[in-house]
Amino acid sequence: MERETGRGQKAWKLLTELRERSPLIQCITNFVSMDLMANTLLAAGASPAMLHSLQEIPDFTPHAHALCINVGTLSPDWLSSMKSAASLATQLGKPWVLDPVAVSASDFRMKACLELIELKPTVIRGNASEILALSNASMGPDKGVDSSHRSVDAVEAAKSLAQASSAIVAVSGAVDIITDGQQVVGVNNGVAMLQQITATGCAVTALIAAFVAVDSLHAFEATASALSIFGLAGEIGMDMARGPASLRMHLIDSLYGLDQATVFSRVNITNMS
Numbered sequence: 001m002e003r004e005t006g007r008g009q010k011a012w013k014l015l016t017e018l019r020e021r022s023p024l025i026q027c028i029t030n031f032v033s034m035d036l037m038a039n040t041l042l043a044a045g046a047s048p049a050m051l052h053s054l055q056e057i058p059d060f061t062p063h064a065h066a067l068c069i070n071v072g073t074l075s076p077d078w079l080s081s082m083k084s085a086a087s088l089a090t091q092l093g094k095p096w097v098l099d100p101v102a103v104s105a106s107d108f109r110m111k112a113c114l115e116l117i118e119l120k121p122t123v124i125r126g127n128a129s130e131i132l133a134l135s136n137a138s139m140g141p142d143k144g145v146d147s148s149h150r151s152v153d154a155v156e157a158a159k160s161l162a163q164a165s166s167a168i169v170a171v172s173g174a175v176d177i178i179t180d181g182q183q184v185v186g187v188n189n190g191v192a193m194l195q196q197i198t199a200t201g202c203a204v205t206a207l208i209a210a211f212v213a214v215d216s217l218h219a220f221e222a223t224a225s226a227l228s229i230f231g232l233a234g235e236i237g238m239d240m241a242r243g244p245a246s247l248r249m250h251l252i253d254s255l256y257g258l259d260q261a262t263v264f265s266r267v268n269i270t271n272m273s
C-alpha cells in the first residue's frame with residue numbers, strides 16, 4: 001500500500017504545535033510507566049503531571065488540556081479517581097485517552113474498563129489482545145500486559161469497538177491500526193525492540209493524549225500522527241542502540257530532536273479502508 005506524503009506534513013504540523021503550546025497532560029497511570037511516560041511527553045514538548053488523588057481532581061483536571069488514563073496497576077481507590085477525572089473531562093469537553101492495560105487480567109479490570117468507556121474516551125489505545133478482549137467484553141487467554149495477537153488480526157474488533165464507543169480506537173503492533181469505525185489507516189513506523197522496553201505502549205498512549213490536546217477536533221489524524229512520530233523516534237533511536245536499555249534512552253533523544261525533513265520523508269501511514 002502506498003505511503004501518503006500529506007500525512008507526514010500533518011504529523012509535523014501537530015508536533016510543531018505541540019512544541020509551541022506545550023499542553024498540560026494529566027496522567028493517571030501505573031507505577032511502572034510513570035517515568036517513561038513523563039519523559040516521553042517532555043521530549044515531545046508537552047507538560048506531564050502525574051496526579052491521581054481523588055481530592056485534587058476538581059481543582060486540577062479543569063486546567064489540563066488532555067487526560068490519559070491507564071489501568072496498568074489498578075486498585076479500587078485509583079478507579080474512583082479515574083472515573084471522577086474522566087467524567088469531569090467529558091463534561092468540560094476535554095479530550096481523554098484510555099489505555100486498557102491487561103484488560104483480561106481479571107473481572108475487576110474488565111468491568112472497570114467497560115465502565116470507563118461509558119464515560120466517553122476520545123481515544124482507546126491498546127495492543128491487539130487488549131482490543132480483541134475489550135471489543136467482545138470477554139476475557140481472552142492473555143492475562144498479562146503483552147499481546148499474543150497481531151494488530152492486523154484485530155481490525156474488525158477495533159472497528160466494532162469504535163462504533164460501539166464512538167471513540168477512535170488504536171491497536172499498536174508491527175503495524176499500528178487506527179479506526180473511527182469506518183476509515184482505517186495503518187502506521188508502518190516503529191521497531192520490534194520497542195516491545196522489549198516496558199511501558200512503551202503506555203508512553204505512546206500518553207503521546208496520543210498530547211497530540212489530541214492540540215487538535216481535539218481531528219482526533220483520528222492526531223492519533224495516527226502520534227503513533228507514527230513515536231515509531232519514527234524508535235527507528236532513529238534503534239540506529240544508535242545496542243539493546244532495550246540504550247534504545248529507551250535514544251528513543252527519548254530522537255523524539256526530542258525530530259526535524260521537519262525526517263518527519264516529512266519517513267512518516268509512513270497508509271490507507272487500509
Ligand SMILES: Nc1ncnc2c1ncn2[C@@H]1O[C@H](COP(=O)(O)OP(=O)(O)O)[C@@H](O)[C@H]1O
Binds near residue numbers: 127194227
Ligand atoms: N513488531 C513491531 N514492529 C514495530 N513496532 C512495534 C512492534 N510491536 C510494537 N511496536 C511499537 O511499540 C510500541 C508499543 O506497542 P505495543 O508493544 O503493542 O504496546 P503494549 O506495550 O501496550 O503491548 C508502539 O509504538 C508500537 O507501534
Ligand SMILES: Cc1ncsc1CCOP(=O)(O)O
Binds near residue numbers: 073197199200
Ligand atoms: C509490566 C506492567 N505491569 C503492570 S502495568 C505494566 C506496564 C505495561 O506497559 P506496556 O503496556 O506499555 O507494556
Ligand SMILES: [Mg+2]
Binds near residue numbers: 101126127145201
Ligand atoms: Mg500496554
